[in-house]
Amino acid sequence: MNESTPSHNAPDFRIIERPEPIVRADAVAHVVFARRDTDTMARFLEDFGFRPLEHPEGVPRYLRGYGTLPFCVEVIPSSEDRFIGFALVAKNAGDLEALARYDSLPVEACDGPGGGMRVRLTDPDGRRVDLIHGFSPVPTLATRDELIPVNTPFSAHRVNVTVRTPVEPAPVFRIGHVVLQSPNFDVTADWYMRRFGFIPTDVQGTEGGRPALGFFRLDRGTEPADHHSLAILAGPSATMLHVSTETLDIEAVGQGQQFLRARGWTHFWGIGRHRLGSQVFDYWKDPVGDEWEHYSDGDLMTAEYPTGYHPLTRGGLWTWGDDLPESMRPPEEVPEHAPPEVKALIQALLVPPRPWLR
Template identity: 60%
Template sequence: MSQQQTQQMQPAFKRPQPIVRADALAHVVFERKDAAKMEPFLQDFGLLPCGPSAGSKSRFYRSYGHLPYGVELIPSERDAFVGFGLVARSRSDLDRLAAAENKPIEAVEGPGGGVRVRLFDPAGFRVDLIHGFEPVQPVATRAAITQFNSPGVNRRINAGVRTDVAPSPVLRFGHVVLQTPLFGETLMWYMSRFGLIPTDMQTLPDGTPALAFCRLDRGSDPADHHTIALVAGPAPKMLHVSTETVDLDAIGQGQQFLWSKGWEHFWGMGRHLLGSQFYDYWKDPVGDEWEHYADGDVMTADYPTGFHPLTLGGLWAWGQDLPQSMRPPMPAPPDAPPVVRELIQALREPARAWWPKLD
């Protein structure tokens, strides 16, 4: 089925009136049996330790941006992804969400303080809406490289490109990708509570959505192509956390640095098709996936939802084929919903099966 046919068979996509409209992704939260093992990885990945917070046993790490922290590591008897925080536009948004969900407004334990309302999505992931934290001074990085020479057009004259082999500075957290067996319910949960807008949805052959790239509703101000992506799957799982860095050269210098430190490379470099980001993926000490990206798409709230056939080739424009470990296992679990069964079958095909045949 062509993309045009898929677009034509979709009904008008109606969004619910949300309780609030979240403004940004603030941080991610993990539990770790050995939190100390994560510190060298996070620093080599481009994050900065920002110390423990009073009254908390957690470890915290910040980006180079203005948010007080981007990662919370909780010492635990398990290795797990706990959830994430979203930034509220105003204190009244917290009041409104707390009243609608019958939840308390509580103090944030992490650096920067502030207050939060804590919810759990249908897959069990923790979602905090936070406000009133104290921003930190951004850490300076080199300027993005914007002068490029091309055939017949020389913009960079008498100047070379000499980036250090060093960690890719993480400027901010861009998105999280979550797998859930309750795809439709979870998508509606985020849309109705936090105002998420599906930017692009990938569908099965019958037109059923099975993957949604969702952005925040920031009105006329541009928002990332997606802050939360949801994919149908047999069990709740965090698939990866994504961080924005300066530019393509920063991704490359960080890749070289992470190779030199012996960390496990996973996928990339390449460019995504939906979202357009340059990407590079790595695995942390327990096997969770972390992405560096640069040059992603941004959209305003009036940008229409796109519908596309779900194929592996639709996940990237160029780069390596999807790693085998990212392909779902077969057969599908006996109790898996039909949408999960069909999605698993679709994602088992090698990407080259979808590429145009060349004469």
Template identity: 45%
Template sequence: MTQRSSQPVLATAQPARHPSPTVRAQALAHLIFERPDIDKAERFLLDFGLRLARRDADCLYLRGTGSAPYCYRIEKSDEARFVGFGLTLASRSDLERLAQLPGASTIEPLSTPGGGERVRLSDPSGFLVEAIHGQQPVEAMPHRAPLPFNAVDEEPRINATQRPPIEPPEIIKLGHVVLEVADYQATCAWYTEHFGFIPSDVQVLPDGSPAVTFMRLDLGDTPADHHTLAIAQGFMAAYSHSAYQVVDADAVGMGQRVLRERGWKHAWGIGRHILGSQIFDYWQDPWGDKHEHYCDGDLFTADQPTGVHEVSPEAMSQWGQRMPKSFTKPVMNPAAVRALLRNLRRSPDLTLRKLITLARMFG
């Protein structure tokens, strides 16, 4: 693959764009979580800035202000768990092609908001992927315009003040999801081969092996978010975080004020990322899962080459608080310890040396 930087060099085959993917996904449609307490989950997400789309007896759907009928689904369960996510396709023939893949479901009708049809697949790390087509958009909700900014060379705001409303920020859309996996090579290859994801930037360890891949949708000449899916080398399959776009930096800051005043737990921010350039702020839901407000992200067309960069805590942000060690610290319960030992024996991507290197870098 073409690279935007000459150093360092990837030592392994993945990630790389696929020359002829099965389909090309068009959008990240929704996330799927299981929660033992739907009411508590709803309180956090409404404070975070999502809107209620529909509530059933054992399922909750939330949306942003955009035209997507929902972007967040919570199913009632005894345990808290991230299940997977949905990807929107361009045509029904895309669904038919995916339905032919090993392990894929048949084409199924949807009763979720917006309707349509889906094919269910499981990626190499065990996450559910719902490929959907025919979902009908809903009417977008109004949201406030970005606040006019008085810059040094342009001052549009005269005889007027800045007073953003003191309320949860208006989330426009679900932007991206980040996963940790043991089987890094196979999982990256699966998404590039079957959904046409393009690696925007790759972070590598000192030996050249990839540790994090930021992947965008292939929308041709239409600009796409720097990453819709990111995959990080870990010792087990796990949800890292998801991100939600707001209108401007004041919305990010107001989100921090509101969530802090309402007693939710802060994770990291405010700052600006290096890869993707987003102004960000991260918060934890009642089960410790991280959710990010962001604005001002990079947009790439399909012809933008892949960048390769050294991984380090300093490579995570341009300014703001250094990424805290708690941000990447895994929960080491008995199930996680068993997964660690099992995957060290089984996964070709996971070695004790790699785990030690990552632990030294990120505490």
């Protein structure tokens, strides 16, 4: 067993042990939702920055990003609204065979755009998780691809040139990460680490050093990986907390916010900058209330980066910006019959984050 290295700031934390992985996934491919009203959901996703693919009536809708993945979101017509799951990309076909042998599952053809093969699993909380390989990439879509030069007190990079970007959807390049809540943090974290090689980048814990929120990155060896492609929060029920998407820069985040406001969608939290991961973020609610995040400028780590352990506090979730929205905060009174770990989580998140915020 390999163990993560605790940071100097949390010597009493219970260390997350990393099992030897069956495979090491390489990227997040797409997310899947069931929706009663697929038209309204598709309209939100287009305004959010995805591009729709043509589809016949009554079948799943697919939307792509500006990168090379054949699609980023699948929306399935249903009698209920729910998050179904997500897919990860395998590095090679042998990884599919290895995972299929480990869980006694078939390798089968993918049924979405791009083709390819998959192994379909169900995580400990009942979510679908596919590992896919062999799909056909698509050409990138044209968009602004250069950062806007920035003037500072020490250097003038933009002279006789203004910044007047249009109010338009933030171009979404890919799914960056998925955040899940689980009533069985240890079991769920071990399941994802063992099957897909996830590495804990930063872990926040409650009093006594019990892990409560883990940010996990993909193991890409010496190649950089996002600070996290998966986050897991310990909580009373299994749910999806948000889907995060990468856009170009803070200018795209800002103009994307303006466009979504103009279209009448529900803003949730931001703009701000996260502490763990460093992303500039902006959160929105889709038509049924699920959270979607635009982000830019996130941290990248190679496999040797050590795991950090930190006390869980509300203020530790972001560096600048507004406090958490009311609906993301726990109740002011800890439920009497809540499990000890839930009580500890609520108490940690009730601590005021900044003296100047209520």
